[in-house]
Amino acid sequence: MAKEKKGVRLEHISKIYQDPKTKKDFYAVRDTTLDIEPGSFVTLLGPSGCGKTTTLRMIAGFESPDEGEIYLGGEPINALTPNRRDTAMVFQSYALLPHYNIFDNVAYGLKLRKLDKAQIREKVTGILKLVGLEGMESRMTNQLSGGQQQRVALARALVLEPGVLLFDEPLSNLDAKLRVSMRTEIRRIQQEAGITAVYVTHDQSEAMAISDKIIIMEKGVVAQMGTPQEIYYHPDSEFVADFIGEANFLRGTLVSRDGTDGVVEIGGSRVAVCDIRQQKAGDNCTLVLRPEAAVIADKGQLPCRVVLSCFMGSYQNYHVMVGDTLVKITDFNPKNKKIYSVGDEAFVAFETESVHVL
């Protein structure tokens, strides 16, 4: 596709809604600044009600921001109506036009752009091939499975060669297996077409699997933006750490610091850490420890007592108490390892690089 890729930029965007019950205004999105690079796949991720859909709909033009300006490929687009914006949206409910067949659904936008018949046919056929629906042109939308409808919705958006593709939880109506294969599919097609994509989901594994960058939102504000690895390994806050994957939080005090390295004391035990950011010696801090990043051993950094030990097949699931804190540990491939049982005293062991200091 020859068209230039466009980036999206949100500058201090806010959206205010009125709560229908209390009649009070509140920020659904607050002072959000984002830079989405051309050709990248960016996911908005966050709990229900955090403002993902609202952000996406402001980019599409269905909602108008109360503060700030949105740029598409460098142009401010605040005042443009959705039909004049170079965006195309894939809806959660697919929103196919039920009175048209597949071909006409995909051709709808092209007809509005006054392309001639042959051109339309060529483009539609091409795009249907890309999404794996060739030969189904004359089916009605209700003669398709959910996954196929999803492909039509995608084809219909792609065929317009928009500057940016918008997805609002496009896979949430599909069953788990199909979700996994469709997300790979969406990623492949986006790469092939080289289109900028903004994708909304509340499924973290989907976000991880599909995105170049993930934007975590919390109550209308951006909590963190980064690659999946950055978000997972270096969360900026407990909220992010907890939201993406599972996390154990260990409270302690930074006792000494040397460059970015240091020592944290947790309940009398000393733990070496690295990558310390702003904390000084004497500050309280929290260690984030992923369950799969630690093991139970006879020797280690933190003494603990096992309170749950459960065989799950691919891993052994432990709950242990470190002082008053419950720590979850998943020990993968436990076949030839020592299995601790409830009541055992042991140690939590991990590599220095595996803990992240907040």
Next chain:
Amino acid sequence: MARTQSADLDRKKFFADPVMVTTIAVLIAFLSLFILYPLAILLVDSFVTDNGLTLDVFRRIMGMSNFRRAISNTLKVGFLVGIASALIGLLFAYVEVYVRLRTRFMEGLFRVVSMLPVVSPPFVLSLSMIMLFGKAGIVTRYLLHIYDNSVYGFWGIAIVQTLTFFPVCYMMMKGLLKNIDPSLEEAARDMGASRWKVFTSVTLPLVLPGLGNAFLVTFIESIADFANPMIIGGSYDTLATTIYLQITGAYDKEGASAMAVVLLCITLFMFILQKYWLEAKSTATLTGKASRERMLITDRSVTLPLTILCSLLAVFVIVMYICVPFGALFRTWGYDFHLTTKWFQQVFKRYKGLKAFKDSFVLSLIASPITALLSMIISYLVVKRKFRARGFIEAVSMLAMAVPGTVLGIGYIRGFSSGVFRTGFLQGLYGTGAILIIVFVVRSLPTGTRSGISALRQIDKSIEESAYDMGADSFRVFMTVTLPLIKDSFLSGLVTAFVRSITAISAIILLVTPQYLLITVQINEFAEKGAYGIACAFATILIAITYGSVLLMNLVIRYFGTSRKFEEE
């Protein structure tokens, strides 16, 4: 925290769409000019006299004993008709939903009863009432040998209106009863309650607000009804007929205006009560869809009396309707029962029947697509778009539902006979076919809008958004997505508007000029003169036309309709 920027942007986006802006502007102008303005002018007429703002006119009309009597007459009739219709409607609905109807025949009866009032002009029952029970009535004179029975007056109106309006209640109550979860009643039965006890302690309380709603709807219909009191009322005048006589007989325009204001206030009050209090309440208690099939009552001691009662009533109603074509086929009703076609011949030869049918037909035919399209546009704007004037548009088009035809007619006379605000502006409209068409449109708009709104509410809003997103402007979205998706509602709106227009009388009778002959006006005229043969002949043909168009609509929907295609796969 200020929402000014989004408001500004929304306004900009709104004005970037000239078709929509124009449509809304035209719509607002239309609604203001043809619904609000005529009502406003009535207020001006009745409050403003040479001495400025006074209550003189009201004092004067309240001094008229016939007006005071008309008020109490109207309320009495409305009350009785409302209660009777709601109860009979409930009976029919209960039998249909709860009782096993043994036969095809019974089902057919029920269908016919719910269908008849849709296709017939509002006043045919008055005709047949007179022909069956009047002085020369078949039943009274020939079966019972009563020679001086009078059907004119309170009971005549009440019976005829009840029979005309109860099917509407029946349909309303049916919808409610179907939504009651059967397990509620079965639980009560399980605990040992008798059927009657279940009905009074579970079913009835659940549908009571709905019953009240049906009562009010009928009450409004009854007090707004013009034709039945006109034909069968005799000297028993209601508000609608009194207003009519005040302006056509006494030429008292201010008085008629003030009376119209009084009538409007009553219907408006009832309407607001119904709309904002009972309508919400009547469905609030019954949100859940029935979880499974209901066990129908088969107990003979219950089914038999109920079935018989309903059948008798249904048969009675049907006989009343059948009476009309026969009335047109007998030489002299009540005296000479030889079959003849002379009335039909006279309709066409002596009384310019062809012109009457042509005028009615053409005017209604023009009005119905306008109404249907307008109501779909209004529903689209109300349901799918956000803009400042939306509330206004919705409110005014619903308000039209509460305005009795007679009131509207007087408003048009006062508002347009010497131009808008007596300036001569648009004076050319008065007395033309155009104003008749406008009245037809205004009178059918609320029904069409209501059905359009409920049809549109079922459509996922993202379907239209997706079209918008792909580059269609509002006009394209409406034409290529919205309208095709509510095609059924549009088609039935088309026919409903046609049927309502061609059978309309209350407002039109005040505005029609000799240049146009309208069937309903003719029927009314001949019925009043006692020329029942001619009136019946006119009415028969009218029913044939309306019934034909309803059949046609069902056919069209069957072959071109959308909903069937969606459901089947």
